[in-house]
Amino acid sequence: MAEQIRVVVVGAKGRMGRETVKAIINDEALAFVGAVDRTLDGVPVSQVLGLDAGEVQFSTDLEKTLLETQADVMVDFTTPAVMKGNIDKAIALGVRPVVGTTGMTPEEIAAWDAACKERGIGGLIAPNFAIGAILMMRFAAEAAKFLPHVEIIEMHHDQKLDAPSGTAIKTLELIAQEREKMGQGHPNEHETIAGSRGGDYEGMRVHSVRLPGYVAHQQVIFGGLGQTLTIRHDSINRESFMPGVVLSCKEVMKYEGMVYGLENLLF
Incomplete structure (x- = not known):
């Protein structure tokens, strides 16, 4: 041995x-x-x-x-x-x-x-050690070549200190390698409550949820003509x-x- x-x-x-x-x-x-x-x-x-x-x-x-x-x-x-x-x-x-x-x-x-x-x-x-989360990020980067309009919602337990999560940041970085920087949404959109459109990373929006009961979850939502695609990963436990x-x-x-x-x- x-x-x-x-x-x-x-x-x-x-x-x-x-x-x-x-x-x-x-x-x-x-x-x-x-x-x-x-x-x-x-x-x-x-x-x-x-x-x-x-x-x-x-x-x-x-x-x-x-x-x-x-x-x-x-x-x-x-x-x-x-x-x-x-x-x-x-x-x-x-x-x-x-x-x-x-x-x-x-x-x-x-x-x-x-x-x-x-x-x-x-x-x-490693922003995330879950094999499924790594696959989620890889699939998202591939999807961005064809559906460049994308937003991320990540959900974690309420004791997490950083936002957005390292996984969300890594996902955004990987997607940014596959699409041009671009604005999303209406050019004249207005936030009635500051921050409601989330954080902005090269035109992509990221939203962080912090609540008891969650462990680590993320969905990457792509929008196209007449369709949406959601790639989601959930860590049920550690x-x-x-x-x-x-x-x-x-x-x-x-x-x-x-x-x-x-x-x-x-x-």
């Missing part, structure tokens, strides 16, 4: 972190070796998460954890406020970041790409993201540089 890939999970106590820890434990190719949380230190992971995590304990010190565990991969599901510093620390120590937190700029991604290549390691930033997370932990060991988007590993 090949040597296991050693994985540290940052934000392990959170909803995505919990699912990630469980997925790593259940995959024979991966070894769960560390958990980082800003509020827990020295507490057994098994005690908090109710999972068979062996002797692994929570730590508040990311650098110390990465070093002591000799981690190969750091999976980050934290917040935009701390994620960037976590990526910097991981790359500096030669640990491959797999990041599901969103909110970074293209310039920051380019800088991390250069830093990863300098260290000879790979990294991945398990939907785990096949993509596990795949990323394995694939990130094989390349150099920071990849933006899980589709780059799939296609």
